[in-house]
Amino acid sequence: xxxxxxxxxxxxxxxxxxxxxxxxxxxxxxxxxxxxxxxxxxxxxxxxxxxxxxxxxxxxxxxxxxxxxxxxxxxxxxxxxxxxxxxxxxxxxxxxxxxxxxxxxxxxxxxxx
Amino acid sequence: xxxxxxxxxxxxxxxxxxxxxxxxxxxxxxxxxxxxxxxxxxxxxxxxxxxxxxxxxxxxxxxxxxxxxxxxxxxxxxxxxxxxxxxxxxxxxxxxxxxxxxxxxxxxxxxxxxxxx
Numbered sequence: 001x002x003x004x005x006x007x008x009x010x011x012x013x014x015x016x017x018x019x020x021x022x023x024x025x026x027x028x029x030x031x032x033x034x035x036x037x038x039x040x041x042x043x044x045x046x047x048x049x050x051x052x053x054x055x056x057x058x059x060x061x062x063x064x065x066x067x068x069x070x071x072x073x074x075x076x077x078x079x080x081x082x083x084x085x086x087x088x089x090x091x092x093x094x095x096x097x098x099x100x101x102x103x104x105x106x107x108x109x110x111x112x113x
Numbered sequence: 114x115x116x117x118x119x120x121x122x123x124x125x126x127x128x129x130x131x132x133x134x135x136x137x138x139x140x141x142x143x144x145x146x147x148x149x150x151x152x153x154x155x156x157x158x159x160x161x162x163x164x165x166x167x168x169x170x171x172x173x174x175x176x177x178x179x180x181x182x183x184x185x186x187x188x189x190x191x192x193x194x195x196x197x198x199x200x201x202x203x204x205x206x207x208x209x210x211x212x213x214x215x216x217x218x219x220x221x222x223x224x225x226x227x228x229x230x
């Protein structure tokens with residue numbers, strides 16, 4: 001079984017709809033991240049969480065919100081989706097130690113019409 | 114300011130030959146880590162190799178090696194004996210350890226590698 005899972009894997013929605021992307025991990029990591037990938041721009045950080053009570057904005061948090069329901073679950077919400085939020089979204093986890101790699105989920109491909 | 118720069122949007126290499134993917138970075142953090150990830154067409158992000166800023170030797174992982182030149186702030190990925198399955202997008206990323214307590218990764222724009230048979 002995958003260590004970091006994301007649901008849904010693909011989603012098509014309409015402008016103005018609320019949508020939630022979910023991430024679960026079985027790695028026991030404290031830190032979780034949400035990234036967005038647009039063509040030609042690499043990955044950019046939306047939000048990150050050190051633990052359940054510690055959530056922080058990344059470089060492109062406008063239009064998004066998150067919830068850390070448990071150590072293993074970190075959800076990303078688009079309150080009112082717009083077409084320029086069409087992208088590939090990744091969840092990632094890591095420990096809090098130095099030099100540790102981030103483990104990525106398989107990604108969610110979101111299309112906003 | 115761009116912190117990770119990958120200047121090669123696309124690269125071609127002949128199967129079984131070696132290829133170098135360039136990455137330069139910019140940071141004033143005294144302690145940092147550099148990563149390379151592979152993203153095949155299926156979309157997942159696959160960790161390849163890591164180099165710490167204080168590591169004395171260049172990192173190697175199988176056919177992957179990282180040519181780390183700290184003074185030049187470069188961390189190039191070398192893939193030896195390219196295989197068709199190496200065709201993918203490759204991302205260089207950096208994690209600053211003192212100024213960036215969140216541990217977030219800063220990514221470059223990526224290099225698309227195509228391996229020719």
